[in-house]
Amino acid sequence: MTELKMAIPSEFNFVPGVRTCIARIASNFGFDDRETYHIETVIDEICNNAVEYGARGRGSKIILAAKFKTGEMDLTVRDSGRKKFNVEKVFKHNIQLLQERVSKDVLEQPTRGRGLIIVQKLVDKLEIKPSWSGTIVRIIKKAGNANKN
């Protein structure tokens, strides 16, 4: 098991470097090019959510912790909280409804809901734990499951 932890300023400017960095590291643990691209996409969407919905400025950080072993990445992203992201409304309980609406009327849907739908399609496990002190998103991505959807 290889562990990696990093804290970045809660700013959009830092997200491209982080998503590329972690995706490149993942490529050393049995993920192929397509899966590595998926990992980059997932980290991008989660970190952009963290910047958008978490605290910004004045030293606010996003904490990423990744555990790698061959064929698996377990990643958590924690923001420091500002607006409580209403997971129940946007995603958790309405995932089926949202997907149906997406398929029928794509242009009217909220951007963030769609980003999370893409994340959900690209990972093997997705957990979102909102709290007043910040939201923690945990994903598990396994190699060899890129065609699960």
Next chain:
Amino acid sequence: MGLEITIKGLNQHPSIKLIGLKGELDVLGSKKLTEELLPIIAEGNFYLILDLHELVYINITGIYSLLHCFTKVKEKGGFIKFIAINERIKEILDMAGIMRFICIYDTLDEALMDTGGGKIKCKEISK
């Protein structure tokens, strides 16, 4: 890497602008795209072909910035056609559910040949 945008006219089709996107269309790239493309549309350029063969990354914000431009030209009776999208990006567009709204071609010639009822079906926006 960021996003580089090139804009040029086509000699034989002066009403069409060819827009090249190179790099990453993410949150930062989206801002640049709308800042550069929306003024061009506002100037009366409603027929755009986007060459994406050098676009290596797109996220949901990037997709929405493209759709925003797309709806602007559609409102004026124009079009945006997409050429040379790589498979990774195509997969993300598909997951986002927008493939049925956009016209994708392999080459510029194919995009120019399709005038709406041509050999390549161009799916229309449903609203």
